[in-house]
Amino acid sequence: MSNWEILWSARDQFWVGFLRTMEIFGLSISVAFVIGCALLYLLEGSRPRLTVPLRVFIDGMRMLPFLILAYLLYYGLPSFGIRLDAWWAGVGALAVYHGCYIGEIFRGSRITFPPGQVEAAKAHGFTKGKMFFRLILPQIVMQTRPLLGNQLIYALKDTAFLVIITVRELTAAANSLSGTYFIPTEAFIVVIGFYWAVSVVMEVIIKQCGRFSAKRGFDNA
């Protein structure tokens, strides 16, 4: 049996690992997006006492290697009496880590948001919450679309680190097959194929979304 035939016969393992990767990725990036929006909202300025702690938190996360955060959540939290299973530790680490990156992306864009639009909103009787969700956030998301696209791809790649904390995802599947049959090259070529395919699909989707924002004059397509 050739190496490729071995892998083909183990295709179920890849498939299960792939589904798990997608599950973790989908959930954690969705939560990360919500965290990013929440950070932006909290930084909107009516809570000055929160600003410094939040900025420190965001910068702290961004300067931390992702792997170490995953380690801390999985191996470190139990010593504080909190025991997460590997899957939840992985999702939590990805969500918080990339949530901070997304928050920082949003913050950068918020700085250049035209103040006149906020004044127009105030003059039309908008209060902070509605103004944020209806007028500011949609534009910030359109404006930062390319950066968000990059962040999706970083997050997808970061799921591979979770093999270290024993999550049975795609890279773990390749790892175990390559160990069992000693065919590392072929096993990893297969997973690279998976990661590429997902990345390409995301790229296309993000590009398509660019038409939506380009029509509105956000010319970052």
Place this chain on the structure above:
Amino acid sequence: MPDANPSTAGHRENDRSGATAVAIRNLSKSFDDVEVLRDVNLEVKKGDVVTILGSSGSGKSTLLRCINWLEQPERGSIHIAGERIGMTDEGRAMSVKALARVRAKTGMVFQGFNLWPHLNVLHNVTEAPIHVLGKSKHEAETHARALLEKVGMSHKMDAYPNTLSGGQKQRVAIARALAMQPEVMLFDEPTSALDPELVGEVLAVIKDLSAEGYTMVIVTHEMAFSRAVSDQVVFLEKGLIIEKADPETFFTNPSTERVRKFLERND
């Protein structure tokens, strides 16, 4: 459905009953120790058009922005249709909600248009009526269509702001402010950011509104327009109102030397 008719609220045809739309009393405002407005008093009657003139830096924008509390004055009071803005009658700062509600009684048109670019023309106009006033989508859209018709922009309902000329943007911004059915419309140099050939179309819309009896306070540098449209002309100089007169008197026989000089220079 009376609300769908653009010419109900905000429209005060022949309403010269003497009711007060805006009352400004003893208003003072500083920016870092520099007094920008000094004891300003001004009354705008319902249905009246007041234009504010003055040289650059005299405090015209600041005065206008105090009326809807985009700037907070240190002293004095402003009432919109009898209701105080910004402060409670006991002199405490108004709650955010209450302030937003009183603000909604004013409509503001900015020099730089400030349309919301992610919304098309129709939705720019319906956004605040739906999400601030709580109107139904249907009601807001019916009203918005009528207003866009009024400002000559109904053919661009589905366009996004980035595809419009400055004059078109400003006309949409006027419709957007009118959609709140405000007690008073505030204009801060509505034509100053426009190419000269686009100024006329915007001034024509504002003239129509004055003919329909809308209450308006307009900061402008367009002397002929001011003369044609005003019931009252106010001249600001270093934060003081130094002349307040009907347009005929103001432009032909001003009482201060300063205004005479200003008019000569702007002839």
